[in-house]
Amino acid sequence: MGNLLEDLNDEDLKIFNEEFSDFLPVEIMDSHVHLWKKDFFKENISESRQKQNPALDPDIIDGFTIEDFKSFTNKIFPGKKYRGLFFGLPMKEVNLDKANEYISSVCIKNGSYGLFNPEPGLKEIPQDFFKNRFVGFKPYPELVDYKTPKDFSKLDIDVSMFDFISKKVLEFSDEYGLILLIHIPRKDRLNDRRNIEEIKAIGKKYPNIKIVLAHAGRSYCYSDIKDSVRCLKEIKNLYVDTAMINSFSVNKVLLEELGSEKILYGSDLPIAIFKGKNIDINNRHYFVTSIPKAWSLSSSEMNLDSFTFSVYEIIRAIKIAVKSLSLSKGDVDNIFYLNAKRLIEDILQK
Ligand SMILES: [Zn+2]
Numbered sequence: 001m002g003n004l005l006e007d008l009n010d011e012d013l014k015i016f017n018e019e020f021s022d023f024l025p026v027e028i029m030d031s032h033v034h035l036w037k038k039d040f041f042k043e044n045i046s047e048s049r050q051k052q053n054p055a056l057d058p059d060i061i062d063g064f065t066i067e068d069f070k071s072f073t074n075k076i077f078p079g080k081k082y083r084g085l086f087f088g089l090p091m092k093e094v095n096l097d098k099a100n101e102y103i104s105s106v107c108i109k110n111g112s113y114g115l116f117n118p119e120p121g122l123k124e125i126p127q128d129f130f131k132n133r134f135v136g137f138k139p140y141p142e143l144v145d146y147k148t149p150k151d152f153s154k155l156d157i158d159v160s161m162f163d164f165i166s167k168k169v170l171e172f173s174d175e176y177g178l179i180l181l182i183h184i185p186r187k188d189r190l191n192d193r194r195n196i197e198e199i200k201a202i203g204k205k206y207p208n209i210k211i212v213l214a215h216a217g218r219s220y221c222y223s224d225i226k227d228s229v230r231c232l233k234e235i236k237n238l239y240v241d242t243a244m245i246n247s248f249s250v251n252k253v254l255l256e257e258l259g260s261e262k263i264l265y266g267s268d269l270p271i272a273i274f275k276g277k278n279i280d281i282n283n284r285h286y287f288v289t290s291i292p293k294a295w296s297l298s299s300s301e302m303n304l305d306s307f308t309f310s311v312y313e314i315i316r317a318i319k320i321a322v323k324s325l326s327l328s329k330g331d332v333d334n335i336f337y338l339n340a341k342r343l344i345e346d347i348l349q350k
Pocket residue numbers: 032034243268
């Protein structure tokens with residue numbers, strides 16, 4: 001992990017103390033945390049990929065280990081018990097075996113839980129899945145061509161969920177009621193009817209799976225979710241995480257339509273370490289960062305020192321939505337801790 005961890009200053013801590021210290025429960029469960037080490041990459045990351053994807057940015061590409069996670073969260077969440085649901089970096093350049101092994105070793109040592117990054121065609125569930133403290137899966141659309149990688153020119157890959165989530169993963173998850181954290185494919189996200197149909201099909205055919213839509217179905221913009229949320233409502237075992245959602249209006253509609261018991265706080269660390277915000281302009285989302293990046297809007301001419309961590313912007317956007325709806329402390333506890341705890345406990349009891 002590069003020097004981003006050292007970006008913490010008094011102004012950041014002031015934000016924490018004034019806005020979040022009393023608002024957040026003492027125990028926090030972050031349901032969306034990537035951990036990896038530099039040597040998990042099986043090939044060099046092309047320059048175009050580093051420019052395209054925040055997770056592959058030179059500032060974080062060298063890894064985000066459990067030690068980095070602890071050091072960062074201890075510093076920016078003083079007085080809180082901040083835990084994570086961990087998984088690897090599901091990129092085509094990553095050796096998934098090494099990634100999964102690392103997650104398991106971290107979880108065993110720290111009493112945490114993890115999600116397994118499966119290859120799209122996974123036919124056999126790895127031995128000692130539960131002993132290795134996995135409680136579900138985190139498949140990824142981009143891995144569709146894991147065996148024969150092509151260089152993607154765009155991130156919005158047009159594949160079906162069934163192209164990257166194997167039947168075996170679905171059946172095993174259903175049998176044990178596991179978490180399936182889905183990063184949905186396709187350019188139009190939840191506004192693509194095919195995505196809705198596929199989520200519904202999974203919910204219907206595999207009713208015991210705890211489906212969690214990562215980034216609330218990649219809904220960084222209000223227009224991504226405002227209509228589609230009604231289609232999601234009817235799916236009983238469906239949850240969303242808040243990873244990198246910085247929009248108050250997205251959180252508000254999620255709370256109104258799905259309720260606090262279906263929303264899991266997730267950060268997308270280490271991406272959420274970048275100082276800046278994920279913003280919605282004319283129904284498209286853009287990252288704005290204090291340090292100019294090829295993947296963000298920024299300016300080296302402007303003085304953007306006053307930005308804070310994206311993870312604080314995630315929490316801020318939840319807090320404003322919670323306040324605007326006059327929700328209770330119980331709702332906040334659901335989002336930041338209880339929902340994830342309940343899902344995991346339910347799996348452990350089986
Ligand atoms: Zn992520």
